[in-house]
Amino acid sequence: MQTFPVGLLQCNCSILGDEESGEAIIVDPGGDGPEIVRRVTERGLAVTQIVHTHAHIDHVGASAEVKRRTGGAAWLHEDDEWLLDRLEMQAQLIGGGAPEAVALDGFLTEGQRFDFAGSQIEVIHTPGHTPGSCCFVLAADGRQIVFAGDTLFRGGIGRTDLWGGDTAQILESLKGKLLALDDDSEVVTGHGPSTSIGLERRNNPFLSGDARF
Ligand SMILES: [Zn+2]
């Protein structure tokens, strides 16, 4: 597995490669399409799925290009499709032009599973940062890795002041779904360093009830 920051806003993109089958799943190709494609082809991987934690421009910015060049199927939760349809509006906020919107192959749903490396990746719908925000939970080699997008950061949570954001909802998603996972679950965040569920349960002020909104 490789995780590396892409694009202007340094969104963490992950490439999950299964050396045995030669298949790969890409999480959040938010920018730097050529770099993502280079990393995939240099390892001889065939991309089966391209999954998105949500449709903010910094997480979907290179999706169309990566899909065109790798042939992977693109997935997003239906409740974020309206954001994918409004990349122009989103681009105005951060500056720069709007990238091409990826053509989706399917909608992510709560509890959906993708086969990967003899194991599975499960989709959890965690609305709040955006209505269609999802996290992906990979169980592999006895450990669990959560791709949290912008729902959970080390010491923080996703902002809820953008289109369709909802503070009560993100707290419900975090406390009801993410904190239900094991403490030793590793968390790959949407921006910045990784963390674990246990660390955030203990130290994250938004989850311990200390923070005021
Ligand atoms: Zn976001």
Ligand SMILES: [Zn+2]
């Ligand atoms: Zn982001």
